[in-house]
Amino acid sequence: MVETVLQKELVNNDFKDVLFGRRSVRKFDPTVTIPAEELQAMIAEATSAPSACNLQSWHFVVANSEAGKAKAKSVLMPFNYPQIDTCSAMIFVLGDTQSHTVYRDVWNKACEEGKITPEKRDEIFSSFLPMYEKGSREFLIGDATIDSSMVAMQLLLVARAHGYAANPIAGYAADKVATTFGLDAERYVPVMAIALGKAAETPIESDRYDAKTLTDFI
Numbered sequence: 001m002v003e004t005v006l007q008k009e010l011v012n013n014d015f016k017d018v019l020f021g022r023r024s025v026r027k028f029d030p031t032v033t034i035p036a037e038e039l040q041a042m043i044a045e046a047t048s049a050p051s052a053c054n055l056q057s058w059h060f061v062v063a064n065s066e067a068g069k070a071k072a073k074s075v076l077m078p079f080n081y082p083q084i085d086t087c088s089a090m091i092f093v094l095g096d097t098q099s100h101t102v103y104r105d106v107w108n109k110a111c112e113e114g115k116i117t118p119e120k121r122d123e124i125f126s127s128f129l130p131m132y133e134k135g136s137r138e139f140l141i142g143d144a145t146i147d148s149s150m151v152a153m154q155l156l157l158v159a160r161a162h163g164y165a166a167n168p169i170a171g172y173a174a175d176k177v178a179t180t181f182g183l184d185a186e187r188y189v190p191v192m193a194i195a196l197g198k199a200a201e202t203p204i205e206s207d208r209y210d211a212k213t214l215t216d217f218i
């Protein structure tokens with residue numbers, strides 16, 4: 001279970017505050033370091049997110065070193081320089097369009113361990129897998145983008161639960177992200193970058209539209 005990887009008690013376990021107190025922070029205390037183990041734990045906690053067919057079509061690149069942050073900065077649009085210059089780490093969430101290639105192994109293992117019957121496994125293989133194995137690139141990108149958006153949102157909230165602030169960022173050169181990080185650009189598509197750190201500014205109180213004006217009950 002993901003919960004077993006929790007490194008420490010959550011700093012903020014108040015769901016109302018975690019959810020409604022979240023705001024994009026763009027200036028962080030540059031003296032603060034978040035230990036790599038804690039960054040890894042936050043990612044593990046965020047991956048409790050649901051995903052289509054449980055394919056978990058996400059991949060993470062953590063820029064937490066000087067060299068890594070310089071690489072991250074090289075793909076960012078200049079209006080996002082303050083975040084990379086001051087954050088403790090920037091986590092890039094990329095969609096993995098080939099996540100289904102290990103899907104058979106995952107379910108074969110579950111079957112071997114007696115968690116599902118061979119019939120259930122075969123049903124999964126025949127219903128879901130062909131969609132992905134025969135899926136167009138557009139479909140695979142769309143699916144991986146949705147999965148990665150789910151996990152990125154969780155990561156924003158997990159960060160707050162750990163006592164950190166964050167800023168989701170899509171202002172980067174999307175066509176350069178994967179290759180800059182040494183990844184196969186055909187396989188991995190950038191979805192979001194998340195700057196993390198201790199807040200060093202009071203964020204803007206962003207407003208929202210009245211949900212009633214956006215909702216149809218049918």
Ligand SMILES: Cc1cc2nc3c(=O)[nH]c(=O)nc-3n(C[C@H](O)[C@H](O)[C@H](O)COP(=O)(O)O)c2cc1C
Nearest residue numbers: 022023024026080167168169170171172203204206
């Ligand atoms: C997909 C996406 C892309 C975003 N890209 C950027 C960005 O490049 N730079 C930035 O400063 N904020 C970025 N933001 C943050 C939004 O500006 C912010 O979420 C919005 O103004 C609402 O404010 P709040 O996060 O404080 O509630 C992005 C948010 C999302 C969801």
